[in-house]
Amino acid sequence: MTTIFDVPVQAFLGQLLIGLINGSFYAMLSLGLAIIFGMLKIINFAHGAQFMVGAFAGYLLLKGIGVGYWPALILAPLVVGLASAAIERIALSRLYNLDHLYSLLFTFGLALTLEGAFRYFFGASGQPYAVPKELAGGYNLGFMFLPKYRAWVVLASLVICIASWLLIEKTKLGAYLRASTENPTLVRTFGINVPLLLTFTYGMGAALAGLAGMLAAPIYQVSPLMGSNLIIVVFAVVVVGGMGSILGAIITGYMLGILEGLTKVFYPEASNIVIFVIMAIILLVRPAGLMGRDA
C-alpha cells in the first residue's frame, strides 16, 4: 500500500477531508467574529454562546412546534440575529465610547449567562437532533465513508463564506459599512444612519454564528457547552488570520482545520494544541496576523 510518512494514503486522504469539514465550521464562526471585530471593534466573547443558541433554536423549533430542519436553517439564525441586534441596541451600543475591555467583559458575561440559563433548563448532557432525511446516509469514496450531511456542511459553508465576503467587499451596503468604521462622523454627514448599520452588523455576525450552530446540531450534541469548546479555537483562527480581516478568517479557518485533522493522524495527543502553537508562531513572526494590516 502506498504510504505518506508511514500513514496509508487512504487514511491520509480521509483525514484531509475531515479536516476540511471541521475547517468549514472554523471558517463560518471566525467569519462572524471577524466581521464584528472589523466593523465594531468589539471582541465578541458571546460568539460561542450565539452558536449554541442557534443549535438550541433549531432543536426547540422542532420539538416545540414541529418546524423541520430546512425552515429552521433560515429561522434559527434569524432568531439569534434579531435577539443579538436587540442586545446590541439596548446594551452594547452604550459601551462603544468606553475602553474595549468593557464590551469584552459584557459579551463574556452574556456568554456565561446564556450558557448557565440553558444548562439550568436543559441539563448538561445535551439534546438529540437527527440528520434530516434527505441527507442521511453517505457516499463510499473508496478511501473513506463520507456522510452526505458532512458534504452538505462543506458546501453550505463555502457558499456562506463567499456570499458574506462579496456582501462586504463588493456591494454598496458593504461599502457603507466599511466607511462607517473608518470615519463614522463623515459617513453620518452623508445622511447615513450609522448606529443602525452597526446594529445590523452585530446582528449579522451573530446570525452567522447561529447558522453555524444550526448546521452543527445534527453532528454534535445540542448542549449548552458546545460553544465554549469551540470558541477558543475560533479566536485563535481569527488571530492567525489577522484581527478583522474577513478573507484572512475564512482562509485560515479552512487551513487550520486541515492541519488539525492531519495532526490527529500523526500525533493525536497534540491535536488540541497545534492551532495554538501556530498562533504563537504567527504572533512572533507577523504580529498582525497572516492577512491583517499593521495597526
Add this chain to the structure above:
Amino acid sequence: MKLTAIAAAVLTAAMAVPASAAEFSDGKVKIGILNDQSGVYADFGGKWSYEAAKMAAEDFGGKVRGVPIEIVTADHQNKPDIASNISRQWYDREQVDAIMELTTSSVALAVQGISKSKKKINLVTGAATTELTGKQCSPYGFHWAYDTHALAVGTGGALVSQGGDSWYFLTADYAFGYSLEEQTAKFVKSKGGEVKGSVRHPLSTTDYSSFLLQAQSSGAKVIGLANAGLDTANSIKQAAEFGIVAGGQRLAALLFTLSEVHGLGLDAAQGLTLTESFYWDRDDQSREFAERFFKRTGRMPNMVHAGTYSGVMQYLKAIEQVGSDATEPVAKAMHEMPVDDVFARNAKVGANGRLISDVYLMEVKKPEESKREWDYYKVLATVPGDEAYIKPAESGCELVGQ
C-alpha cells in the same frame, strides 16, 4: 384506675422522647448530598440524586426512631477544594451526620479523607475509582452503585464472551481514561480477546471523526470508548453518522448511563453496549420506584440515582437497628447488614466498604424495539457481584482481615 393508666402512659411517653433523642446528636439525622449540579455530570447524578435521597427519607416515614430526617444538598462544581470546604462546614457547623453521592473521583477521595479524620460516614454513588475501597479505604466510607472494575468486567469481560473478541480503544487523554482502558484491556485479554490498538484524544474534543476513522480501519470488532460524559456522547453520535455500527462494528461505552442515552436519542445510540448496576424496567418493584421517581423529576433513574436512594435507605435502616446515629456502631451495622432493596438484591457490603451487587451488561435498543420513552435497554448478561467487584481481601484495603 383509668386515670392512673393514662397518667402512666403520658409519663412513659414523656420519658421516652428525651431518652431516645439523647442517642441522636442534635435531635435529628441530617444527610448531605454533595455532587455536581451545574457541570458535565449534572444529569449523571445532579439534583436528581438529591430528589432520590429525599424519596428515601420520605419512604422511610420521614423519621427514624422518632427523630426527624433532614436531607441537604450542595453543588461542588467538580472541584475537590470546594467539596472539602463544604464538607468541613457541614460536619463542623451544620451537624450533618453523613455525606453521600460525591460524583467525580477526585472529590470523592478528598471528602472520604475528611470524613475518615472526623469519624463521619460517607457513602459514594457517583464516583468510579476503586481507590475508595482500596488503598484509600475508610472504616466509615462506603462505595455503592459501581466502580471502574465493575465496568471493566461487565463491558470488557462479558462482551468478549458474546463474541466481541477484538478491540480498539478510543481513550480520553488523562488518568481516568488510561485506567479505564488498562482495566478493560486486562479483562478482554483474560477472556481470550485481542486489543488491536488505541488512540488518545484530548479531553473535551468536539470532533471525533478522525479518531473514529482510525478505529474503523483497524477492523476491530469492538470499539471501546474509554471517555466520559459529553465526550462519549459525541463519539457515539458521530460513529452513527460514519456508519460504524451499521458497518458491523460494535461500540462499547465504558462509562455511560441511562441519562446519557436519553440525551443522545436511540437513533444515534442504538446497538451501543454498556454496563450499569440498575435498570428501571427490571421488575415490578423497580418499575414502581421508577414511576414515582419519574413523577417527581420527569425522568427515569439511572444507577447513580437508584444507588443514592439505596444508600440513604441502608444508612437509615442501620440507624434504626442501632438506635443511635453515632458513627462507629452505625458503620459497623452497615458492614454487617445485608442489602436488599429496589436497587440491590441479596447484596452485601465488604469489609472494605464496597457494596457487592450484580451488574448488567446492556445493549441499547433500536428505535423500533422501544415501546415507550425511556424503554432503552436489552439486558445481554448479568454479572454476579462477586465477579464484578474486586474481592475485599485483594483490594489493598488495610481494614480487611483485621
